[in-house]
Amino acid sequence: GAVVSQHPSRVICKSGTSVKIECRSLDFQATTMFWYRQFPKQSLMLMATSNEGSKATYEQGVEKDKFLINHASLTLSTLTVTSAHPEDSSFYICSARSPGTGGQETQYFGPGTRLLVL
């Protein structure tokens, strides 16, 4: 159980285009999902919190107009990188919050999406 999928796994696009990444919780409902970015040899950096039915909340320094997040259902959140540029090339990972056991929540992560902007 507790599987999170992402699509696509890899995308290459031209500078100036927009790219949409989907994150799905396959076997549980997630009112809250998270989006992270990871550059080579670095740790995961939290970008934003995606809340079902409401606006996403962004971490300091993350442009909300650049990274559009939509959480339209309890199992799907999407991240759209608008007008992508080479510096947006990175590994994007989503996670979904699950109730867990013993009152302790757990986040389950997707496999990640590798974005390369040419």
Next chain:
Amino acid sequence: LAKTTQPISMDSYEGQEVNITCSHNNIATNDYITWYQQFPSQGPRFIIQGYKTKVTNEVASLFIPADRKSSTLSLPRVSLSDTAVYYCLVVGNFNKFYFGSGTKLNVKP
């Protein structure tokens, strides 16, 4: 938000038990400890989490002393496929996860 400190890297040999310790001196009463494993170009994989004493599952054990200011992830009899980065996080319910640098474990034959 409790800050965590882990060794940057560790080396081990196949078949050995590996213990990775994480310090979290300012852990709050309601916080618990969660460990993840990450392979290159993959999302983090949940390993184990606990609040106090000892937790064991099919892949690891987590030891948390009474003061909860540190925790130790124990991997029994590691293999080459356990080479990965291991992250310790201290979180509370409804909290966001902020990842530290993690510990890069290198298992040698």
